[in-house]
Amino acid sequence: MLFRSGWPPPIVHPRGADSATPTLAASTWPRLVNAVFTFLIGIGLAPAQSRILSVSGRRTGREYRTPVNLVLREGQRYLVSPYGDRAWTLNARAAGSVTLRRGSTVETVTLQELDATEAGPVLRQYVWENAITRPFFDAARVAAT
Secondary structure (H helix, E strand, C coil): CEEEECCCCCEEECCCCCCCCCCCCCCHHHHHHHHHHHHHHHCCCCCCCEEEEEEECCCCCCEEEEEEEEEEECCEEEEECCCCCCHHHHHHHHHCEEEEEECCEEEEEEEEECCHHHHHHHHHHHHHHCHHHHHHCCCCCCCCC
16 A cells, blocks of 8 residues: 655555555554554654555544655655555545644644556556565566656
């Protein structure tokens, strides 16, 4: 899922991957890593593109938080869900906006979902910048630009 944010400029989110693409199981290891990164982002000690995304649950209304990495491309900020449709992506899609936090900076952004053609170059950049997510993308090594 890829979103482009409103003003501040839209964050882009691509459609979820098909069923042939591996998904990340919600095991102890990813939860622990997310907890550590959430703490580091919250105090401002993480890479510049890292944020804590907060969104209300579409059924419960409860606030959910997860660490994310933005892609900065051609003056736009993009939000990518590397593991396909997850709870936060479904909630973000339903809400239409999310809150992004880094240290003491908090901003609410509206989201605009991109189609596959628009998302391609952004996803290519995301995979390049976040190599650990490569196995979760179903794409040829050399794709058309």
